[in-house]
Amino acid sequence: MIIGLPTELKVAEKRVAIIPGGVRTLVQKGHKVFIQSGAGLGSGFSDESYIQAGAEIKSNPQEVWATSDMILKVKEPVGQEFEWVHEDQILFTYLHLAADRNLAERLIDKKIVAIAYETIQTDKGSLPLLAPMSAVAGRLSIQAGAYCLEAKNGGMGILLSGVPGVRPAYVVILGAGVAGINACFGAVGSGARVSILDIDQERLNYINDVMRGSVTTLMSNEGNVEKEVMRADLVISSVLIPGARAPELISRDLVRNMKKGAAIVDISIDQGGCCETSRPTTHENPTYVEEGVVHYCVNNMPGAVPRTSTFALTNATLPYVSEVANKGYRKAMKERPDIARGMNLIRGEVVHKAVADSLGMSYAPIY
Numbered sequence: 072m073i074i075g076l077p078t079e080l081k082v083a084e085k086r087v088a089i090i091p092g093g094v095r096t097l098v099q100k101g102h103k104v105f106i107q108s109g110a111g112l113g114s115g116f117s118d119e120s121y122i123q124a125g126a127e128i129k130s131n132p133q134e135v136w137a138t139s140d141m142i143l144k145v146k147e148p149v150g151q152e153f154e155w156v157h158e159d160q161i162l163f164t165y166l167h168l169a170a171d172r173n174l175a176e177r178l179i180d181k182k183i184v185a186i187a188y189e190t191i192q193t194d195k196g197s198l199p200l201l202a203p204m205s206a207v208a209g210r211l212s213i214q215a216g217a218y219c220l221e222a223k224n225g226g227m228g229i230l231l232s233g234v235p236g237v238r239p240a241y242v243v244i245l246g247a248g249v250a251g252i253n254a255c256f257g258a259v260g261s262g263a264r265v266s267i268l269d270i271d272q273e274r275l276n277y278i279n280d281v282m283r284g285s286v287t288t289l290m291s292n293e294g295n296v297e298k299e300v301m302r303a304d305l306v307i308s309s310v311l312i313p314g315a316r317a318p319e320l321i322s323r324d325l326v327r328n329m330k331k332g333a334a335i336v337d338i339s340i341d342q343g344g345c346c347e348t349s350r351p352t353t354h355e356n357p358t359y360v361e362e363g364v365v366h367y368c369v370n371n372m373p374g375a376v377p378r379t380s381t382f383a384l385t386n387a388t389l390p391y392v393s394e395v396a397n398k399g400y401r402k403a404m405k406e407r408p409d410i411a412r413g414m415n416l417i418r419g420e421v422v423h424k425a426v427a428d429s430l431g432m433s434y435a436p437i438y
Contacts, residue, residue, distance in 0.1 A: 074143060076135070077110065079110075080149050081371060081374075085112075088144050091120045094121055095124040098124065098125030104126040106118075106126045107131075107135050114381040132151075132155070133151075136156060139160070141161035147165065153181070167342055168187070168430065170316055182418045185417075186395070186415065187415045190313055203386065206250070206383070207376065208338050211373070213242075219336065225360040241302055243300060244258070244267040245310055246268070246291075247288075248310075251310075252278065268299065303333060304333050305333065306335045306336070307338065308339050308344070309339060311339060314415075314429070321335070321348075332363065335365070336368075350368060395410065400414075417435075
């Protein structure tokens with residue numbers, strides 16, 4: 072199979088879909104890998120390092136798209152890339168279609184095969200290709216929250232850790248998945264007071280045990296969410312429903328009743344966000360103030376640390392990429408239910424039920 076890696080075009084996105092070591096693995100299996108010149112530079116990988124791994128460098132992105140059976144990316148296609156994608160081509164990347172009907176419609180029209188990293192799901196319900204980026208985003212969320220709370224950025228001017236004689240900030244985390252737990256670790260490490268809410272009692276028990284009671288764990292319901300958000304200096308929203316649009320947990324009215332100068336970091340913005348006042352931002356302009364609250368809603372947060380993120384992403388994705396490349400997508404999804412769950416689109420049909428339901432589109436079962 073010919074596998075193509077174009078340079079990411081999304082604003083401030085410096086990750087690349089695979090490291091040179093991953094290219095070497097694919098080439099040793101008999102595949103060709105075409106990489107656009109400069110695709111790895113943002114993550115610290117030179118063209119020469121890919122050449123040494125067996126890749127062929129292409130200067131023209133259109134050539135990468137035109138000649139590849141499978142395109143590996145980090146983020147969804149943008150701009151001219153829609154003109155280059157072609158029928159029957161496999162696109163393997165983060166897609167988050169449930170939050171972007173226009174993207175879904177354009178890819179449906181192209182009759183491609185779209186496999187989404189974020190919906191690859193094991194029999195036990197884990198999301199192995201989303202988990203590493205969720206971990207990065209969770210840990211970054213505390214750094215971002217501290218930035219938002221600085222007075223120069225519209226925040227109330229509070230230090231997460233406090234100082235001797237002064238209370239630390241109160242951080243509220245919605246969702247105890249991978250992102251939420253990593254945000255929890257970061258918040259506790261900063262010295263903040265922390266509460267975390269989830270609907271899964273077992274997860275709350277786990278956090279209570281691991282954190283030895285230093286974190287307040289609460290069952291997530293409308294009453295508890297409202298009380299905690301109104302008390303918070305910083306809210307981290309990290310709730311995820313695989314493949315579906317994120318649930319709206321924080322209304323505009325609730326934002327209006329938060330402390331002035333408080334902050335919301337909405338990790339769930341990739342899937343539409345958990346806050347009524349959330350809208351996507353970029354690394355170049357990450358924040359805005361609405362209803363007196365600073366919002367940070369960057370929808371590719373791990374792109375802020377591209378080298379770490381690229382290594383973590385390749386560690387997770389390479390086994391799945393190899394399966395699809397070695398067997399073809401049809402055989403791979405028949406033999407691997409987790410890969411079948413990652414299928415979002417096949418030749419103009421939506422084959423993931425949560426995506427179809429979120430978009431109000433017809434669902435076409437794979438089998």
